[in-house]
Amino acid sequence: MIRVPKIFALVPKSLRKIVDLNVRCLATQGSKESQSFTMNMFRGQLQTNQVFPYPKPLNEEQEEILNMLVDPMETFFKEVNNPFKNDENASIDKDTLKSLWDLGAFGIQVPQDLGGLGLNNTQYARLVEIVGYNDLGVGITLGAHQSIGFKGILLFGTPEQKKKYLPRVTSGSVAAFCLTEPSCGSDAGAVRSKAIKSTDGSHYILNGSKIWISNGGLAEIMTVFAQVPIKDPITGETKDKVTAFIVERAFGGVTNGPPENKMGIKCSNTTEVYYEDVKIPAENLLGGEGQGFKVAMQILNNGRFGMGAALSGTMQSCIKKATEHAVQRVQFGRTINNYGTIQEKLARMSMLQYITQSVAYMVSGNMDTGSQDYHLEAAISKVFASESAWWVCDEAIQILGGMGFMKATGLERVLRDLRIFRIFEGTNDILRLFIALTGIQYAGSHLKELQKAFKNPTANLGLIAEEVSRRATRVIGLNSPSIAHLVHPSLADSADLCVKSVESFGSVIESILVKYGKGIVDEQFILNRLAQAAIDTYTMAAVLSRASASLTNNVSSAEHELLMAQVWCTEASSRVAENLKAVGTTKNLDVYTKLSKISRNICDVGGVVQKNPLGF
Template sequence: MFRVARNLIQQQVKSEKAVVRCLQTSTTSTAQAAVKEKPKAKASQGENYSFVMNLFKGQIEARQVFPYPNVLNEEQRETLEMLVDPTQKFFAEVNDPMKNEALERVEENTLAGLWDLGAFSLQVPQELGGLGLTNTQYARLVEIVGGNDLGVGITLGAHQSIGFKGILLYGTPEQKEKYLPRVSSGTFAAFCLTEPSSGSDAGSIKTRAVLSPDGKHFILNGSKIWISNGGMAEVMTVFAQTPVQDPKTGKTVDKVTAFIVERSFGGVTNGPPEKKMGIKCSNTAEVYYENVPIPIENVLGGVGNGFKVAMNILNNGRFGMAAALSGTMKTCIKKCIDFANQRKQFGQIITNFGSVQEKIARMAMVHYVAESMAYMISGNMDSGSEHYHLEAAISKCFASEAAWYVCDEAIQIMGGMGFMKDTGLEKILRDLRIFRIFEGTNDILRLFVALTGIQHAGAHLKELQNAFKNPTAHLGLIFEEASKRVVRSVGLGSPPSMEPHVHGDLIQPASELARSIDSFGQSIEIVLIKYGKSIVNEQFILNRIASAVFDIYASAVVLSRASAALREGGETAQHQKLMAEVWTLEAAQRISSNLKTIGSGKNLDNFTKMSSIAKNICKAEGIVQLNPLKL
């Protein structure tokens, strides 16, 4: 199937390159981890085209959001059509999710079939044994997998989305020629970063690699935990501390380096498969490294550049999670609708009741947002964008939370039937729980989005501050900013316009969104002035900033997609318009509430009280108050 299709695919996938810079600041480990993921645009790129990044300056950078991406050419579309049917057929007829779960591994026949389909090498170039798919084509196939078996999806994703992704992104020609054909034809790969003492704070890893006396190998020692495919991977992307000489000071310091490690090097072992709440068929194991000799040519991305490599691997693959979970949500919605359309209570089919209708509508809307984000970001990437990292982080957070919500509501609509194992929803709910944790916890990614955007806005204010040092040379910038502030202060300002970007039928919700963007930019400016660099410690505030950003980006994405549908005049255009209108109105209300919260003295005082409550409980090592009976 796919192997026949491979010969017909001609397009080449552009490699995504991004540079990550670590902010130097002293704060908590979670804030440090969030800041460390900050992507830095290359100097040669000039202006940053990220929609989300520019929100923090109260500006609309529309180029990556409007119009909604349509990146597949005719040949790519034909290729994708040729791949969709066999993928759906395979998961309908061959893969058995319940059997995989009972075995706590992917059944051998299924694994063999997936290798034969080429499903483990979707984005490997054709000349190196893969299908050479674009990100958008990849998203569509991953969506099918996510709609059928998330455990299999993790097995596939751990292999290619992160396992050997570093070789695709950073590998030398020699590394690619050596390893990519192998991982495309039966050799499993894994991404080995997490350790017992380092979860979100990736920079604190203890695994070390030291150059051998003859200078030909790095000797690796340490261990990794919770490694997907860890018990069966023969090729691993491993991250370890290495001694590096600081060119400025001449001192030797530890920096993380990425390595391509083969189990055949010797000294690589693993523990038994972990017992997990969900995704039970995916192999998760601890991996140990004892005096593993790694040839120096297996350094990936340069000595000391491992943090950048790790973060960009994760950033590059996050859109795929949104695509997969979009498929999961479709399955949950279909299951509960099939039930609800037949279920009668009090003499009526339950879909006639307003409370059930609201559940269905909200499930459909969050699915629409997540799906729209996935294909928006894949389209941006396929168009050559390097400014998508914040958007990808948002898509991962949003989709993982939306999928949990949709599955939970589907169970609620089905009542007792939804709670039964045979319905399949209880398995999906258990499988979904990990998605808010791995590949960057949602808590850390929220801080990452907020802190990265705030630093971008802070740089703009610093530029203005510097302009006042030489006002004659920077009169334009000074007068532009001064006029904005004066107009705002007397209430005559108008928000940035979104009318040119949306269909005429969506001007009202677009105007509402524009006002939210303007308010958001002003709120960020106030926060920067009030807190300065200490904002990194204000996580109560940062979380609400992130929530507002999520709602703004989600609204822009659905307005873009619905506008495209209205212009095309498809049969679902009016349905998409309804979802965009409802979503944008409610999102604007949430944005307003969050922005008021971060500036309200009463709420700030409440944050202090919540901090005290948490400290009291931690000190007591549990609930503080006695039982009402005092017994």
């Protein structure tokens, strides 16, 4: 008998809510079967609807509109914006900000009838890619405003709220997303700010504070999250539940601290924000009482693809600087681009940029065609992009050598700017757990369904027969699923590697569920490796899709893309096999146990345990 764990029982409360929200959203679509490639991977099944063919959601009119905006955006960064000055002054001057407002850059996705440009997600991705290429500090100012700042109004706002606030956030009023507090970073459910509803129900009184708020010192309009005491109509019990509000600085009682002195993205304004007896009209409730957690997670899920797009631009800039140096710098009688070490660096840098860009546009394309099952892919996009961009920039500095370490080159600023991306809008560590636990929960629900089916086999012959057939083919290796018909013939072998990774992944997940049951939530060494295997497998599918489209359409770079896709699938599939093997072998599990003990020893003494070799 397959033992199906009630995984949520031991998941930390806030992370459990995130996982639960993602899984429950499937039920609202009239079917519990997700269209997500990554979700189905946890069942060992291929769901290719959102991967093949590579999305191209822009029609001629949308492409024309985008092209009209690209040139002014690029001109702004060439002629108006000065990233060195922004970094040195730790601010963006008023004239530069005015130019951005004039471009419409603060309202890219707001409908045109409400003052914005009315662009879709793919058009947005292209514009933020240009921003990421040039200045990540400016990118955070723009992103904190629209990707998260007023995104809640776009997603959850009533018609009245949209009509009132969206014209303002496109015409001069900066927005901010105010969630993080000293007691809650990734643990969004630990918010302590509180909003008490008035006796007559006409308003709420908000008290509390937020930290590290991007645009915190500039924002006139804020999406604020606070606990609201809510009485259960059935039990009569009153409990605090996170609730979202639209708060204006003009309400009074809203103040902020001085700008934080940060490692990077210095020109973006980051401050603490304080709320003292702020009177919020009841009509400024966003998404309903007690729905704040859902609002926050949907905002963050919805905006993560933009980070991938921006960082693909950053990587492209780093690669350009590294390449220009490599083809000119002469060492030992030859330019350094002739040496294998430099060639490997440039090739891997380009591969990571290609994958990051492929995933970002795949997610945005799926969103634009109406997908609701993109949350794991968006998380993968953010994790992969932020880690790849850091590596690419670091290698670019290495190729430039001493020149790369100098401020004038600009790469040291980019490296400082990049460090925050692995932390904010969901730390990569939490997102890896989110990917693994959400997928495992989805796989567990399927096993539970099978368990019920076997209790009444006569009524469930179809489901049982399908599962028996799938398992049999997996065991004997015949009639395995294939995506060869979905990829270009020259990528058939690479496609087989991706399929084998999916099949192996599903088998290992089932074994993990049977072995650990509900205890899997405490096995973060294992969960992290499952997440990495999921990331590698999904990125394989993404590059297979994009490279196939390029080859089929005879794109000028198609043969180059073919090479990158082949190399990536070869290496990624090997990592998948290694990580899946690692979660089940006694040798590796013993290593995890020892690593845990080493960590405990360090914590017990407050630092390094071993003495200096000289005895100190």
